[in-house]
Amino acid sequence: xxxxxxxxxxxxxxxxxxxxxxxxxxxxxxxxxxxxxxxxxxxxxxxxxxxxxxxxxxxxxxxxxxxxxxxxxxxxxxxxxxxxxxxxxxxxxxxxxxxxxxxxxxxxxxxxxxxxxxxxxxxxxxxxxxxxxxxxxxxxxxxxxxxxxxxxxxxxxxxxxxxxxxxxxxxxxxxxxxxxxxxxxxxxxxxxxxxxxxxxxxxxxxxxxxxxxxxxxxxxxxxxxxxxxxxxxxxxxxxxxxxxxxxxxxxxxxxxxxxxxxxxxxxxxxxxxxxxxxxxxxxxxxxxxxxxxxxxxxxxxxxxxxxxxxxxxxxxxxxxxxxxxxxxxxxxxxxxxxxxxxxxxxxxxxxxxxxxxxxxxxxxxxxxxxxxxxxxxxxxxxxxxxxxxxxxxxxxxxxxxxxxxxxxxxxxxxxxxxxxxxxxxx
Amino acid sequence: xxxxxxxxxxxxxxxxxxxxxxxxxxxxxxxxxxxxxxxxxxxxxxxxxxxxxxxxxxxxxxxxxxxxxxxxxxxxxxxxxxxxxxxxxxxxxxxxxxxxxxxxxx
Numbered sequence: 001x002x003x004x005x006x007x008x009x010x011x012x013x014x015x016x017x018x019x020x021x022x023x024x025x026x027x028x029x030x031x032x033x034x035x036x037x038x039x040x041x042x043x044x045x046x047x048x049x050x051x052x053x054x055x056x057x058x059x060x061x062x063x064x065x066x067x068x069x070x071x072x073x074x075x076x077x078x079x080x081x082x083x084x085x086x087x088x089x090x091x092x093x094x095x096x097x098x099x100x101x102x103x104x105x106x107x108x109x110x111x112x113x114x115x116x117x118x119x120x121x122x123x124x125x126x127x128x129x130x131x132x133x134x135x136x137x138x139x140x141x142x143x144x145x146x147x148x149x150x151x152x153x154x155x156x157x158x159x160x161x162x163x164x165x166x167x168x169x170x171x172x173x174x175x176x177x178x179x180x181x182x183x184x185x186x187x188x189x190x191x192x193x194x195x196x197x198x199x200x201x202x203x204x205x206x207x208x209x210x211x212x213x214x215x216x217x218x219x220x221x222x223x224x225x226x227x228x229x230x231x232x233x234x235x236x237x238x239x240x241x242x243x244x245x246x247x248x249x250x251x252x253x254x255x256x257x258x259x260x261x262x263x264x265x266x267x268x269x270x271x272x273x274x275x276x277x278x279x280x281x282x283x284x285x286x287x288x289x290x291x292x293x294x295x296x297x298x299x300x301x302x303x304x305x306x307x308x309x310x311x312x313x314x315x316x317x318x319x320x321x322x323x324x325x326x327x328x329x330x331x332x333x334x335x336x337x338x339x340x341x342x343x344x345x346x347x348x349x350x351x352x353x354x355x356x357x358x359x360x361x362x363x364x365x366x367x368x369x370x371x372x373x374x375x376x377x378x379x380x381x382x383x384x385x386x387x388x389x390x391x392x393x394x395x396x397x398x399x400x401x402x403x404x405x406x407x408x409x410x411x412x413x414x415x416x417x418x419x420x421x422x423x424x425x426x
Numbered sequence: 427x428x429x430x431x432x433x434x435x436x437x438x439x440x441x442x443x444x445x446x447x448x449x450x451x452x453x454x455x456x457x458x459x460x461x462x463x464x465x466x467x468x469x470x471x472x473x474x475x476x477x478x479x480x481x482x483x484x485x486x487x488x489x490x491x492x493x494x495x496x497x498x499x500x501x502x503x504x505x506x507x508x509x510x511x512x513x514x515x516x517x518x519x520x521x522x523x524x525x526x527x528x529x530x531x532x
Contacts, residue, residue: 055527056441056442056527057442057444057516057517057527057528058442058517059513059514059517060513061465061512061513062508062512063514064508064513064514064515064516064517069442071441083441156493190504190505194504194505194508194514195493195514195516196493196494196497196504198492359494364492
């Protein structure tokens with residue numbers, strides 16, 4: 001039985017699509033507070049403003065993050081959402097759940113919360129929506145003691161690291177994304193649970209440049225698999241594709257007849273750096289020009305593979321729009337070995353070099369990408385002890401002046417110019 | 427807004443239990459109350475040092491310090507602050523010091 005009239009929300013149930021309104025009405029049969037979410041949302045649609053208050057500090061003892069306080073600003077009208085805190089729960093690496101684990105999580109949330117979830121948030125963790133302050137400690141106890149799982153990150157801390165499914169199922173993965181994700185999660189427990197940064201910091205691990213977890217667009221520290229040598233070509237496989245014996249894109253577009261496969265039109269001509277051509281019936285690639293767009297490999301997976309010398313590129317500083325606009329991560333380290341043999345020591349060194357600097361110069365609520373923008377890439381590269389290279393350059397410069405550092409100028413800024421001119425006539 | 431009573435004194439608080447009127451209402455009795463709800467067994471000089479540092483910074487700057495600055499001024503590593511205040515510097519220590527709720531991010 002409807003507790004509130006929701007004519008505006010009911011519009012969202014029309015049409016052939018699934019509707020969160022229908023889902024929430026169904027959920028309200030067992031969790032009546034869900035009617036108050038709908039009621040409050042309807043009011044928000046009428047008033048054209050959210051009725052969730054901003055902020056709120058709740059948590060469990062020992063942790064400073066993991067739970068986001070959420071309160072209604074109209075609790076008298078919608079008492080079911082007076083408290084409606086969000087709980088972040090760390091997801092398994094690569095999102096491999098067992099049905100047993102999923103059922104246990106849902107039972108837990110049925111018991112202590114609204115039963116509403118967001119699987120998954122853009123950080124990558126599970127988001128459980130809606131519970132009251134007094135439920136938090138018992139929920140945390142059961143989660144950690146019975147399910148052996150943990151809260152994720154929230155606030156100005158290291159957010160729950162996330163990764164693609166990597167080598168477990170993907171032949172293109174250039175390193176073991178699941179292993180490094182798990183390893184660094186365990187290594188940085190303190191940074192995940194006890195906020196001490198200027199603002200949030202996200203790690204994301206993608207096994208190849210297809211970047212299935214969108215690391216380059218939404219993580220402060222994106223580790224994206226790549227290779228150093230040449231794309232591996234199986235010329236016999238190329239011939240099979242050209243003869244139409246292998247479906248392109250692994251058969252992904254087979255729902256419709258696109259006509260015969262045309263390697264020139266579908267691969268060679270749309271290579272972004274024009275580095276592919278046919279010599280007779282052999283496919284050639286100028287690998288020094290390849291920018292790892294992955295298109296040719298995606299189209300002809302049985303003929304082309306990433307190279308053999310594998311590792312990752314590290315890009316730093318992506319973020320969603322808050323103060324400035326959205327921003328992609330900047331490539332800083334073109335190639336780094338990612339290996340469990342040294343327990344990722346070289347990757348950890350890079351991370352800590354960033355943190356040491358950002359925690360010193362970063363302003364409150366400034367993402368590392370914004371700090372980099374404010375301070376400038378040349379300074380950031382010096383901090384990172386990385387030599388500048390052409391690939392760091394976004395566009396050719398328009399400023400004709402060269403800003404030398406004093407130690408780069410022979411004799412320094414105070415040198416005797418007349419003495420200098422005697423040897424170097426103008 | 428809600429109010430809380432402890433040993434006969436009542437305090438106006440927000441939904442997270444922070445003092446609404448800050449230093450106007452703050453007293454030793456409030457410290458005793460927060461101790462009982464934020465998992466603190468015995469008040470020590472170290473607790474007092476954190477409280478003093480927070481109040482001093484707030485008086486000067488009008489906001490709560492960043493965690494790193496609190497660590498620096500007190501000389502306590504973050505780990506020690508969590509041992510002193512199990513619910514953390516924001517929820518535990520700021521509440522006890524009578525500072526307004528820190529504006530955290532989601």
